[in-house]
Amino acid sequence: MSTITRHPLYHKADIIRRALALNGFTFYDNDESKELLETASLFELFHEPEDIKAVQILTGDGSYSLRTRLLPMHLTSFDRTLPLKAAVSGRIYDGRDERNPQHLRIEGVIADEGLTLTDLCVLWGKIATGIYGIGASVSLDPAGRDCMAVNVKISADEARCLGYIGQAAWIARALLGLRDKSIPVWVFTIDADTIAAADL
Helix, strand or coil, X not given: CCCCCCCHHHHHHHHHHHHHHHXXXXXXXXXXXXXXXXXXXXXXXXXXXXXXXXXXXXXXXXXXXXXXXXXXXXXXXXXXXXXXXEEEEEEEECCCCCCXXXXXXXXXXXXCCCCCHHHHHHHHHHHHHHHHCCCCEEEEEEEECCEEEEEEEEECCEEEEEEEEEECCXXXXXXXXXXXXXXXXXEEEEEHHHHHHHHC
């Protein structure tokens, strides 16, 4: 009998979640959050680049939509103690993708007093090492307005984008209860489907 192995997508998502957890992230989702939401409850938490924006799949009279983001439903439940490293994972739905509108995403928030780009780069370097091994290195490269791509160099001739990170919009800060504008707050998105496909 052949060996039964875990689906490559879920296996890669487990590796990413473990790397985040080992670097201080707390996961808050339990796979019970709503997938069908009122259209008005969907909003952008940072200036996402166009290639990761999910198009709404509307149902009924257009007042409901399958979720395009995970974080909006969870931000109010996060522990407000700084430093804050919190994440959620699950399915989002993209109307642009006719073949496979479901995407497994991991989204999260990083906030702390005095948090710098150097701190972020070091953190993502540790996360990348947990995913791809000790030889991985990270650069944060501009990918649009107030947004950066987390690019990982795996070897001399292999590199890929792990995800995107950007400064949190005012509504994300409000839902987190962080009124002090001097505290840097960053939101990130990782598309596990894309990473799993690239690793096959």
